[in-house]
Amino acid sequence: MRVQHDIVIVGAGLAGLRAAIAAAEKNKNLSIAIISKTYPIRCHSVCAEGGTAAVLREDEGDSFDLHAWDTVKGSDFLADQDAVEFFVREIPREILLLDNWGCPWSRREDGKIAQRAFGGQSFNRTVFAKDRTGLHEVHTLYERSLMYPNIVRYDEYFLTNLIIEDNEIRGVTAIELKTGDLILFEAKAVILATGGAGRLYGFTTYSHQVTGDGMAIAYRCGIPLKDMEFFQFHPTGLVPSGILISEAARGEGGYLRNKFGERFMEKYAPERMELAPRDVVARAMWKEIIEGRGFESEHGAYIALDLTHLGEEKIEERLPLIREAAKKFVGIDPVEEPLPVRPVAHYTMGGIHTNMWTETPVKGLFAAGEVACVSIHGANRLGSNSTAECLVFGRVAGEKAAEYAMRKDLKHVSNEIYKEEEKRIYDEFLGKSGDESPYQIKKELNEVMDKCFWIFRTGEEMKEGIKKIRELKERYKNVEIVDKKRRFNTDLIYAFEVGFMLDLAEVVAVCAYARTESRGAHYRLDYPNRDDENWLKHSLAYYTPQGPKLEYIPVKITKWKPVERKY
Amino acid sequence: MLFRIKRFDGEKEYWSEYEVEVRKGMTVLDALFYIRENLDGSLAFRVSCRMGVCGSCAMKINHKPRLACETQIADLKSDVIVIEPLDNYKVIKDLIVDFDGFFKKHAKVKPYLIRKVENYEKPVELIQTPKQLDSYYQFALCIKCGACYSVCPASATRKDYLGPAAFASAYRFIKDSRDEGKEERIPEVACDGGVWRCHFAAECSEVCPKNVDPAKAVQKLRWEAVKHSIRSLLRW
Numbered sequence: 001m002r003v004q005h006d007i008v009i010v011g012a013g014l015a016g017l018r019a020a021i022a023a024a025e026k027n028k029n030l031s032i033a034i035i036s037k038t039y040p041i042r043c044h045s046v047c048a049e050g051g052t053a054a055v056l057r058e059d060e061g062d063s064f065d066l067h068a069w070d071t072v073k074g075s076d077f078l079a080d081q082d083a084v085e086f087f088v089r090e091i092p093r094e095i096l097l098l099d100n101w102g103c104p105w106s107r108r109e110d111g112k113i114a115q116r117a118f119g120g121q122s123f124n125r126t127v128f129a130k131d132r133t134g135l136h137e138v139h140t141l142y143e144r145s146l147m148y149p150n151i152v153r154y155d156e157y158f159l160t161n162l163i164i165e166d167n168e169i170r171g172v173t174a175i176e177l178k179t180g181d182l183i184l185f186e187a188k189a190v191i192l193a194t195g196g197a198g199r200l201y202g203f204t205t206y207s208h209q210v211t212g213d214g215m216a217i218a219y220r221c222g223i224p225l226k227d228m229e230f231f232q233f234h235p236t237g238l239v240p241s242g243i244l245i246s247e248a249a250r251g252e253g254g255y256l257r258n259k260f261g262e263r264f265m266e267k268y269a270p271e272r273m274e275l276a277p278r279d280v281v282a283r284a285m286w287k288e289i290i291e292g293r294g295f296e297s298e299h300g301a302y303i304a305l306d307l308t309h310l311g312e313e314k315i316e317e318r319l320p321l322i323r324e325a326a327k328k329f330v331g332i333d334p335v336e337e338p339l340p341v342r343p344v345a346h347y348t349m350g351g352i353h354t355n356m357w358t359e360t361p362v363k364g365l366f367a368a369g370e371v372a373c374v375s376i377h378g379a380n381r382l383g384s385n386s387t388a389e390c391l392v393f394g395r396v397a398g399e400k401a402a403e404y405a406m407r408k409d410l411k412h413v414s415n416e417i418y419k420e421e422e423k424r425i426y427d428e429f430l431g432k433s434g435d436e437s438p439y440q441i442k443k444e445l446n447e448v449m450d451k452c453f454w455i456f457r458t459g460e461e462m463k464e465g466i467k468k469i470r471e472l473k474e475r476y477k478n479v480e481i482v483d484k485k486r487r488f489n490t491d492l493i494y495a496f497e498v499g500f501m502l503d504l505a506e507v508v509a510v511c512a513y514a515r516t517e518s519r520g521a522h523y524r525l526d527y528p529n530r531d532d533e534n535w536l537k538h539s540l541a542y543y544t545p546q547g548p549k550l551e552y553i554p555v556k557i558t559k560w561k562p563v564e565r566k567y
Numbered sequence: 568m569l570f571r572i573k574r575f576d577g578e579k580e581y582w583s584e585y586e587v588e589v590r591k592g593m594t595v596l597d598a599l600f601y602i603r604e605n606l607d608g609s610l611a612f613r614v615s616c617r618m619g620v621c622g623s624c625a626m627k628i629n630h631k632p633r634l635a636c637e638t639q640i641a642d643l644k645s646d647v648i649v650i651e652p653l654d655n656y657k658v659i660k661d662l663i664v665d666f667d668g669f670f671k672k673h674a675k676v677k678p679y680l681i682r683k684v685e686n687y688e689k690p691v692e693l694i695q696t697p698k699q700l701d702s703y704y705q706f707a708l709c710i711k712c713g714a715c716y717s718v719c720p721a722s723a724t725r726k727d728y729l730g731p732a733a734f735a736s737a738y739r740f741i742k743d744s745r746d747e748g749k750e751e752r753i754p755e756v757a758c759d760g761g762v763w764r765c766h767f768a769a770e771c772s773e774v775c776p777k778n779v780d781p782a783k784a785v786q787k788l789r790w791e792a793v794k795h796s797i798r799s800l801l802r803w
Contacts, residue, residue, distance in 0.1 A: 025687055038613075038615055038621075038623065039666060039670065039711075041621070041622065041710070041711055042613075042615045042616075042621040042622060042623045043615075043621070044615070044616065044621075046616065046620050046621050046710075047616050047618065047620055047621070056692075093688075093689075093690060096690035096691065096692055097687070097690045099690070099692060099693050099745075100680065100682060100685065100690045100691075100693060100745075101679065101680055102679060102680030102740065102743060102745065102746070104700060104703075104704055104707050104743075105695075106697075106700070107695055107696060107697050107700055108697075109696070109697065110694075110696075111694035111695055111696045111697075111699075112692060112694065113692060132620075132708075135620055135710070136707065139707070143678045143679040144679050144680075146674045146678070146679060147679055155666075155667070155670075178659055178665070207615040207616045207617065207621065208614050208615055208616075208617060209614075209615045240592070241617070241618075243617070243618045244618075321620075324619070325618055325619065328619065328637050328639075329592075329618070329637070330592075437604075437608075439603075439604035439605075439608075440604075481608070482607075482608030482609055483608055483609035483611075485576065485577070485609075487576070487577045487659070487660050488611050488659050488660040488663050489611075490603075490611045490612070491603075491608040491609060491611075
């Protein structure tokens, strides 16, 4: 089956929904499709907790330059500064639009939108809806999207490929999960908003769905991935599940303590303490653990996140979700006892290479949100800048795609392409037999990522890791999908996802091994210093059958020259 | 521990039984993963966040709709765990039911803020006090997991009944001090398949994993509908 739309958006999280609304606002005659492998409100964006950074109160001392500087310094100077300057100026309007569309923002007594402290942000500029910010933002955008008759949704469709001819996008193919049929979506413009790749790691905050589909498919189609060696480890993942305990817990005054009860952050970031950027705090915690000052448990060592001094009223008002999660998942009430936490894989700084207008190297193909690397986060993203990015660049992508679609004619895709894709999926993949389980391969992939590409990296370990990933890729060729029926085949989807993750793991690994310096979240024990002379540049990974080929491009610097980063 | 799971492959219904070794802290979702990864790759269920936020994994666990991700096996205090898809939905495969109708019903009640004047390019900050926020916030916590709809006797008997989640959502917007769309929304919830069909079993509120209390929303909406009718009559 084939369908036609002016714009096809893949992914229905914050960036995808925002893009759809922006395109619909731009032109009510455009036909806009959102396809996603889950229903929109089941996306991973709902898991964002702490908030969205925005300069709302210049009269109270905040400024765009300050937000931009915090972001650039947080990025360890790898962010493109022109994009950051644009980004910080755009986000306040997004906050107000969400307010006008019903987002239940937390409020100050005077009824204005409240803001809280966050790591690396030198002003209390994080707008929030208790600690359920992502949930409310997604629901607000989803509900708003229902008002536009020209937005059509295809819920539970799994992306399998991009169709590109003459370096121009023609459409995408996706499996309708309910029936198992392959659908060809012809489109003038396509926006990828499929999210990050966090399930590469075993100990992770990510939803099960976040398997880097869009990133991997773009990469296989020849589009470069940028800065993939930079993976964020959030300081506070709940032990043992990895469920996110929001940075807001520290923003509201929580302490990190080692087994001696010490607030050890005073050794590592005496000024910002627990509210230093995530790379700094995660490294400090890991060091405490390695040096034996963590608490021991059957699930490994952990650090205590102490909120007991905040009092029940404040916790219930500002942090109800993490209280509920802690009670349900580990049986601990943070009002009474500290929570067991450990750094956890949390955010993919890298992604599809785009410019600041969300354009990829392929004409008519745009990318926004975590799947993309604009880049505004550089080597380390600041907390509450990711939901902000989805809103700002989701909007940009929607508008740019609309402008592009308005001046283009639809070009049809040949039947051959559809047939080939159908054959690839059903005959060559679903139909084949083998003796490897995708679940086992995924498990081993997680182990190697958690071991060799974690917070502290060394050349030796990474080399071993690359070897192991390549072995897994070989074994994957022999994977067998047990469920042979087409209807809602989650076994088939899982096998696809594992294939995507193997490719992305190889990119992360090769980029990390190549970068012989420490910057932001990429920290090497064998190269512990930042090396601006050789490495103040973005890495680009291009697909080849033998593995990623790397190139480098310069960082855009406008106002802020790199300086030593202290907190 | 024995897991009995109701299956459907598009043609026939059957039961599968699996033996799973349960460890401390294990959730029903963990057990489902264990089964799929080690015992039976064809078992289909939905999953995403695994932390009770996305609403993907609602299913009947020992006869009551719950989120599999936040249900601790130990808390069920049972030797056998019986898992079935939610009631009142068409089953697509195994534990996966068709939510299209559910989401269409939700969309019907105009579940979005309606403002008389909008400015997309230059929006202004609206003022809402913490007290005004509190008056509707509980109803904004609905994650549309569909558990309420599964136990609703009115939803079981009438296909056009909008259901508890849709009403909770309608009430959430009516109570929002920023909203100006009450007059448009009330007729949608007071229609033939609307709030008057509710049996007041209140089981929806009983099973809601987020304590949204849709039954209360229905009661409040009925009162709003009455006020609306009186106002219309007076105008007429």
